[in-house]
Amino acid sequence: MILCGDIGGTKTLLGLFQGDELRVDRRIANADFQDFASLLASFLAETRTDPSLIRGGCLAVAGPIADDGRSARLTNLPWTIDSDALAHDFGLPVLHLANDFAAAALGAVTASSAHKATLQSGAPLAAAPRLVVGAGTGLGMAIVLPQDGRWRVLAGEGGHVAFAPADGEQAALWSFLNARHGRVTWERVVSGPGLTSIHAFIAGIELPPEEIATRALDDPDTLERRSLNMFLAAYGAFAGDMALACLPRGGVFLAGGIAARLLPALQHGPFLAAFNAKAEHAAIAARMPVHVVTDPLLGLRGAVLLASKA
Numbered sequence: 001m002i003l004c005g006d007i008g009g010t011k012t013l014l015g016l017f018q019g020d021e022l023r024v025d026r027r028i029a030n031a032d033f034q035d036f037a038s039l040l041a042s043f044l045a046e047t048r049t050d051p052s053l054i055r056g057g058c059l060a061v062a063g064p065i066a067d068d069g070r071s072a073r074l075t076n077l078p079w080t081i082d083s084d085a086l087a088h089d090f091g092l093p094v095l096h097l098a099n100d101f102a103a104a105a106l107g108a109v110t111a112s113s114a115h116k117a118t119l120q121s122g123a124p125l126a127a128a129p130r131l132v133v134g135a136g137t138g139l140g141m142a143i144v145l146p147q148d149g150r151w152r153v154l155a156g157e158g159g160h161v162a163f164a165p166a167d168g169e170q171a172a173l174w175s176f177l178n179a180r181h182g183r184v185t186w187e188r189v190v191s192g193p194g195l196t197s198i199h200a201f202i203a204g205i206e207l208p209p210e211e212i213a214t215r216a217l218d219d220p221d222t223l224e225r226r227s228l229n230m231f232l233a234a235y236g237a238f239a240g241d242m243a244l245a246c247l248p249r250g251g252v253f254l255a256g257g258i259a260a261r262l263l264p265a266l267q268h269g270p271f272l273a274a275f276n277a278k279a280e281h282a283a284i285a286a287r288m289p290v291h292v293v294t295d296p297l298l299g300l301r302g303a304v305l306l307a308s309k310a
Contacts (some may be wrong), residue, residue: 001049002307003057003092006100007036009137014043015300017055024049025300037082037089044090052092053262058096058307059083060103060299066097072097076137098306099104101140102153105132107302108253108293109144109151115295116253117263117269119272122289128249133158133239135194139187143246151305158242159187166237166274169230176201189234193259198234200229215260229270232262236274240285244278251289260294 001023006013008030013027033039044051061081063074071082087094109130118194130144139159145152163184164193165171177197179186188194192209203223216228243252252275259266266272276285295301 001054001226002304003054003095004300004303004307005059006303007058007059007074007081007120008062008104009074011057012036012039013297014040014302015297016017016047016049020301020304022297022300027298030077030079032130035125036079037086038281040086054092054251055096056093056127058103058238060098060303062100065097065099069097078088088273096307098303099155100165101132101134101142103123103156103253103299103302103306104134104140105130105142105144105153105253105302106151107295107298107300108132108134109251110254110301110305111253111293111295111298115293117267117292117294119266119292120275120286120288120290121247122251123201124251124289125249125289129246130169130250130253131239131243131246131248132253132255133242134254135190135235135258136256137192139191139194139225139238140256140259141242143248144250146250150309158238158245159190160185162186163189163234165235166233166239171222173198173201173230186234186238188230190238194234195227195231198230199224202227202230209258217262228262228265232265233274236271237277239271239276239290240278243275243288244281244286247288248285249288251291254290254292255298259292260296263292263294266292 002017004015012028016023059071061072063072065072083208085093132142134140140158141158143154163186165174174184179189195209199212210222215224276282278285
């Protein structure tokens with residue numbers, strides 16, 4: 001068996017695979033455990049898994065990986081994951097550690113048609129790069145290259161590029177965010193916290209992003225829908241700008257729970273118009289396929305592919 005994990009700041013997904021077939025998985029709240037080792041011990045006990053049957057695996061971690069690839073520290077949780085210590089304590093092979101968005105990116109570009117919704121067909125080129133962007137707690141970005149029948153992932157920090165307002169209202173939003181934070185990045189706008197900030201700017205009240213999205217999808221004549229439309233326009237502009245930087249004629253993939261949750265608004269809202277609003281390069285943008293990936297186990301599936309490369 002292969003043990004794979006997608007370890008975020010609030011929850012962890014763990015799965016056991018035979019080949020590429022998922023045999024068992026669990027979604028676990030991190031707050032219930034003092035560290036990852038105790039969470040893993042609980043998972044192995046609950047699933048009655050003999051660690052000696054595990055022959056490898058990969059943990060995708062929401063935080064920086066050490067240069068030697070043997071340890072990682074979560075960005076939004078005081079946990080350190082040490083692959084050598086886990087191997088010693090549980091009798092496991094040394095597990096591969098990877099960035100969580102690198103795993104999500106691999107899961108996105110290999111997702112089945114059942115887990116993809118196409119926003120723009122474009123004119124795909126099989127040998128061209130793929131671009132994966134994902135708004136969640138932050139804003140992730142990765143370029144995925146086909147290479148000798150496999151995939152090479154180039155993770156980046158495009159979410160921390162400076163936000164570029166597209167109109168007067170977005171310029172006013174920039175001023176609002178600049179007064180709060182100083183430098184305004186795309187992540188300040190295109191993320192769950194970004195949606196909360198947009199609504200605070202428009203409506204003068206801070207609400208959780210899930211509540212804003214629910215109200216916006218239920219009723220188009222609300223301030224929440226106005227906030228969501230501003231968010232989607234910014235998301236489309238960001239994805240389109242990143243696409244111009246790498247020309248991903250293999251496809252642009254929107255990953256993460258926010259995109260899947262907002263699929264109806266992505267299909268009929270301002271996202272695609274903003275993606276293609278590239279002046280003299282609008283025709284180039286229109287030739288790029290754009291897909292929303294809806295698989296909730298995206299990170300786990302990508303971790304399996306990374307494990308096979310380790």
